[in-house]
Amino acid sequence: MHYSQVIAEGRIEKLRDIADTIVNHVPCRIISNPSPGMVMVKHTDPLEKTPFYLGEAFVTQCEAEVDGCMGYGCVLGDEPERAVFGAIIDAVLGNKNRMAPSVNPMIEEEARFIKDQWTRESRQISKTKVNFDVKKG
Amino acid sequence: MGYVAVQGGVTAIENSEQLADYIRLKGKSAPIRIRQIQDQLRLLVDRVMGEGGLYSPLHAALAIKQSEGDPLEASFYIRAYRSTLCRVCDTYPLEMEEMRVVRRISSAFKDIPGGQILGYTSDYRQRMLDFSLMDEDESKMEEILEKYDADGSAEAGEDLSGVNFKKVVEILREQDLVRLVEGKETEPAADITKESINFPAHRSARLQTMARSETGGILAMAYSSMRGYGSIHPTIAELRVGFVPATIPHPYRKNENYHIGSIQVTETEIVAKFGADHADEKPYFTLGYGICFGSNEVKSISMAVLDRTMKATEAKSPAEDQEFVLMHIDGIESSGFCAHFKLPHYITFQSDLSNLRKTQEHKEQTKTGKER
Incomplete structure (x- = not known):
């Protein structure tokens, strides 16, 4: 799982812990505060391969500089905190900063948690699997 | 266009909006939280997001509350809100x-x-009310x-x-x-x-x-x-x-x-x-x-x-x-066009009235002339 997926899908308190670890060890500043925006969601129709726009999605984005490295955070929804943490984490992991070895295990741990959650949900959903019998006669 | 600009009426409009708030709240029930709408009216939230053209469950839920549950009105709020936002970029095609x-x-x-x-x-599910x-x-x-x-x-x-x-x-x-x-x-x-x-x-x-x-x-x-x-x-x-x-x-x-x-x-x-x-x-x-x-x-x-x-x-x-x-x-x-009929059409309707009266007069005169 890419670290940006962990930023978008992970628990906010865990992301805060990761960001705190970074901020407590290397210089960090916010270059642009979290701000709202939107992305246009592009899709390709699988039948005729026609690319088209499905609609827009609200995002919050932020930029940070960590230890001389630029980082970008962008997440779906009105999530300023998550965008800030995302920018800080991206600055470290996207640039393979010296903090990366400390941050990677924390990201991996949260990635495991997300996958466990998804597995748990999918196991519950699987219980709605149906096999209708065709009536005879 | 079928309508004319009008002015005035500010006090009445303000009073009307206050009245709408009063009617919404006079029952003194607990305020509906946005999170409740997101969680418990999720199909309505999804509908408003889709029709408003902006994927954002939070804003769709807010629009539903603001519109008192009218999906057309809520989608309108979402469509208007999206026009105030900057587009950052396109996503890659969904996988x-x-x-x-x-x-x-x-x-x-x-x-x-x-x-x-x-x-x-x-x-x-049987479509029976769940009391x-x-x-x-x-x-x-x-x-x-x-x-x-x-x-x-x-x-x-x-x-x-x-x-x-x-x-x-x-x-x-x-x-x-x-x-x-x-x-x-x-x-x-x-x-x-x-x-x-x-x-x-x-x-x-x-x-x-x-x-x-x-x-x-x-x-x-x-x-x-x-x-x-x-x-x-x-x-x-x-x-x-x-x-x-x-x-x-x-x-x-x-x-x-x-x-x-x-x-x-x-x-x-x-x-x-x-x-x-x-x-x-x-x-x-x-x-x-x-x-x-x-x-x-x-x-x-x-x-x-x-x-x-x-x-x-x-x-x-x-x-x-x-x-x-x-x-x-x-x-x-479609709802906007429908709603526009509520705007004052005084002048055009006066014109319609005038045309109808003239046509009626003309018909009367023609009829009278034929009878002579």
């Missing part, structure tokens, strides 16, 4: 094979690879959640994450029953939010228009075809609901995908009556595609039906006429 499927059914085949998964659905909801409280909600967690579903069920949900249409293609048109992926997509739609409309514009259409509007158009104004005879090859990862290009690092979150969509593929381009050619099933934000199956199915009907080379019914369909399914445009 549907990465979808976390929460529901997947086929009406065409009983047995499909990966199986039929009902997920959450009210399809098999137990009248006194649902936090303890009852807690009880339901605890019971669900305790039944061992999470441990006992099958992990679907590794299951290959092969597309039904793909199976039909392998059996040479449908033709998938290839090689258009590099074509630029039309964007109806930037350029007005022209007719005949490019398929990308048709799909985009339908994706943000009003559910009742698009259903009515599709229903006309289902009932017999047109004859495509659709069968749902597959209907899926699930969460798809959305990624954008990283602004600093080229060729790097940046995941921004997951978007829930409902996707439908229909197979319709078979045909061939020429009499001497092999016939194939024809296809239609529908997709929309959130969980909205009626809209997604209707879109797929209309995608197919509008492929007709010659429109023989309203649902096959691109302009007829696409110009009448947008909820904001």
Whole structure:
């Protein structure tokens, strides 16, 4: 799982812990505060391969500089905190900063948690699997 | 235009808005929290997001509260709000094979690879009022959640994450029953939010228009075809609901995908009556595609039906006429036009009155002249 997926899908308190670890060890500043925006969601129709726009999605984005490295955070929804943490984490992991070895295990741990959650949900959903019998006669 | 500018009335309008607030609150019930709307009115939230054209459950829930539950009005708020936001970029095309499927059914085949998964659905529920909801409280909600967690579903069920949900249409293609048109992926997509739609409309514009259409509007158009104004005879090859990862290009690092979150969509593929381009050619099933934000199956199915009907080379019914369909399914445009009739039309109506009186006088005079 890419670290940006962990930023978008992970628990906010865990992301805060990761960001705190970074901020407590290397210089960090916010270059642009979290701000709202939107992305246009592009899709390709699988039948005729026609690319088209499905609609827009609200995002919050932020930029940070960590230890001389630029980082970008962008997440779906009105999530300023998550965008800030995302920018800080991206600055470290996207640039393979010296903090990366400390941050990677924390990201991996949260990635495991997300996958466990998804597995748990999918196991519950699987219980709605149906096999209708065709009536005879 | 049929109306004239008017001025004044500010105090009355302000009083009217205060009155609306008063009527909403005078029952002194507990305020509805946005989170409650997101969680407990999720299908309405999904509908408003789709019709407003902006994926944001939070803002859709707020719009629902502000509009007192009127989906047309709520979608209008969302459409207006989106016009105040900067567009950062386009996402990469959604990777549907990465979808976390929460529901997947086929009406065409009983047995499909990966199986039929009902997920959450009210399809098999009897449409009777559930009076137990009248006194649902936090303890009852807690009880339901605890019971669900305790039944061992999470441990006992099958992990679907590794299951290959092969597309039904793909199976039909392998059996040479449908033709998938290839090689258009590099074509630029039309964007109806930037350029007005022209007719005949490019398929990308048709799909985009339908994706943000009003559910009742698009259903009515599709229903006309289902009932017999047109004859495509659709069968749902597959209907899926699930969460798809959305990624954008990283602004600093080229060729790097940046995941921004997951978007829930409902996707439908229909197979319709078979045909061939020429009499001497092999016939194939024809296809239609529908997709929309959130969980909205009626809209997604209707879109797929209309995608197919509008492929007709010659429109023989309203649902096959691109302009007829696409110009009448947008909820904001249609409800806005309908609402505009409430604006003062004093001058034009005076003109109508004057014309009618003159015509009546003329008729009277003609009648009198004939009698003489």
